[in-house]
Amino acid sequence: MSIQLYNTLSGKKEPFVPLHPGKVRFYACGPTVYNLFHLGNGRMFVAFDTIRRYLEYRGYQVDYVQNFTDVDDKIIQRANADGTGVREIANRYIEEYFRDADALGIKRATVHPRATESIPEIIRFIGDLVTTGYAYVRGSNVYFDTSAFPGYGKLSHRSVEDMRSGFRIDVNEEKQDPADFALWKAAKPGEESWPSPWGEGRPGWHIECSVMSSKYLGDEIDIHAGGQDLIFPHHENEIAQSEAHSGHQFVHYWLHNGPLNINGEKMSKSLGNFIMTRDLLLNRPARVIRFFLLSAHYRHPLNYTDEGLEQAVQGMERIDRCLRNLEFRQAALHPGLEFSQRVGDDGTHAQQRADGVRSEFVAAMDDDFNTADAIAAIFEGVRLANTDLEDARVGLASTQAWLNLLRELLSILGLHEPELAAQSVSSADIEAMIAQREAARKRRDFAAADKLRQDLENQGVILEDTLQGTRWFRK
RNA sequence: GGCGCCAUAGCCAAGUGGCAAGGCAGAGGUCUGCAAAACCUUUAACCCCGGUUCGAAUCCGGGUGGCGCCUCCA
Structure with a gap:
């Protein structure tokens, strides 16, 4: 029996057949590095890390690419707010990403590319789209022409007509169609920018994933993964760009994880219910958090509550x-x-x-x-x-x-051996006290025996008597 | 308005046409000097109304309730 996986593209479970036997080319959308990552991000990283681990367990050699979006409006805003540079912000939060991700047992990707390291490739890619008529230039901006790509909407299962009827698409005078999206954005004064055939500017959001995916994995890959909220427009746009560029299928299996809610509501800054993974890591063992994140199917919504996490603590124990x-x-x-x-x-x-x-x-x-x-x-x-x-x-x-x-x-599942707690008493001291307690029990001095057990418990050491003798562990 | 998802015991959560997993919590018991751990037993559930079927939690239709996307939020 082969692995069956749910493919957003087809809307069905399908048997997993990789392009090349025994190998998997896997691209997972990574974080925009302008802050610590929240628990919803953490869920995505853990979900796809687990899928990657399982594919490896089943004998596949997995090339796993996870990017860092290190050029973005939010990074610029953060840099301005902090009075520092965008590179400093990006570098800092890439470091912080690894700190939390490592704690959660998320394996390092085969490659962790950064968007800013692929600017020449991005410019070439956009240039190709302009040449072939899939993109058009307006001043120093370049837009993708969605009407030129017949399959537009096939991932999110909506038509351009549906989107036109939606009144929430901003009308941008420069765009030929509201559904078109930016490939290259003209630089605003003071912003980090790169020279291009269309003038100083920076890449749009969607193009980086298309470019890095093809750069590191080839222009036809097995799996591309991300949160459900990326299906549209991000992944839809990636398909349009990549398939317009290559002329063939971009990704065979699209995997999307479900949302993480807090007490039944979406995390949002306005509700003030944002949970940073870091904050949870300070209070609970990392593997408990991972266990909690894996306790529901990855495509289903997962609701965070304190009680739910407490149940995960008990289950893990x-x-x-x-x-x-x-x-x-x-x-x-x-x-x-x-x-x-x-x-x-x-x-x-x-x-x-x-x-x-x-x-x-x-x-x-x-x-x-x-x-x-x-x-x-x-x-x-x-x-x-x-x-x-x-x-x-x-x-x-x-x-x-x-x-x-x-x-x-x-x-x-990435849930390894329990971590060792901080040690306030040495093992030798514990063994000595257990021996004393054993002697007290032999002479039926249970008061003395219980005091020794209590003393150890006060120092975080739990004793349990068994037929094979007294066992102990640090709590 | 368009597209889509979800509803299972006190709580979390699988199952998705044939006697309804598992965990947490609760009850009783066994073991133990006591405790803990563990084991055994046990309480308890398919949102509502129709339909299809020999048979529906599972498929279809309609409700109700909750949620997501359509805004560079995973």
Whole structure:
């Protein structure tokens, strides 16, 4: 069974067949670097990073390109507001992007191109469109002529007629048609600009993605991804430019993620409900945030609430505890310990069930990257592993099968091992106190034993008694 | 006005023609000196009205409610 994915272009789920067997050319729209990225951006980055990871897991070699839009009105505004230069703003927020993205477990792209690094290619591309009659020049502005491209509207499934009837399109005297859009914008005084055949100016928004996509991946690629709100006009315009330019199909599969809402409403500055990913990262483990973002299907709306995030904390902890408990069992089985004498378990049964869980996980992910179902499969693995742990005879082979499975599946989702908390007590001190407590318990001095446990808990160390001895972890 | 999406238990969220996953929260039990962890059992759901069908949460039509895009917002 192959991977099925929902293609915005066709409006259907389709089997994924790459242009070149075993290889995937994947372009994901990146941030405009004028600020930290908000949780909606974070959702998009995590969603497509996860899809990329899964494609790699399924054996594809993925060339993943994610751009930085580093020339834009908002960057200029920010630079003016801060009294600094646009390059400084862009560089700063590219750095900040990596800080948050790395924390969220988002893999670095194969290439992270910046629009300003492709100005000559952009100018050439626009020049070609002018030459072939797809674009027209008005002073130092260049516009794309949408009426020259018959397929215009095929991605967003609307016609130019529909758009004309909409009264919200600004009428720009220079444009031949309200649906036309800028490829090259004449420089305004004081703005960063580049020389071009049409005069000083800078690229329009849409052209950079078309150019960088073809520059790094070729003019026909497998996947192009972004938020649903980019379908129109951004991606529609990219198709028009790229296909007018190349004369053939630009992208085979268009993937779009759903919106992230806050308490049921769209994030907006006027509502004051903007959530920066950074702010969440300061208060919660990054993997909990990632887990939360993956808890719904990527195409569906995801509603952020404090309670929802709290539920993600609990869910993530259930998985982490299972890993910890499996690891403790293995430590307790260490050769030389009395307990290991009693173990007889070749792990076959656990391995079979682990394989079954893996199959469920893969089936879920094959079905348009259904991470919610995939996470359900992980929980099934957790339950089965915990059930095994209930049996004192279950030993190294079984626990290893479960650990291997859970680590494998978590890593596909980019949810790696728990982070180590700050350490206020050394492991040796903890072990010593556990030994003291054990002695107190042996002489049935439970008051002393409980005090030791409480002392450790006050320092963030939790003790749990098991048949194999006392296990501990830092909270 | 045009285009489109969504509605499943207290909460989150899969499923999309054949006995309604999973997580969180709740209840009971087992284990334990106690606690924790864990396991077992359990409570509880397909917005409304029509239609198609042997059979609909799932398909079609109509409502109601919520949301998105049509503004260089992911």
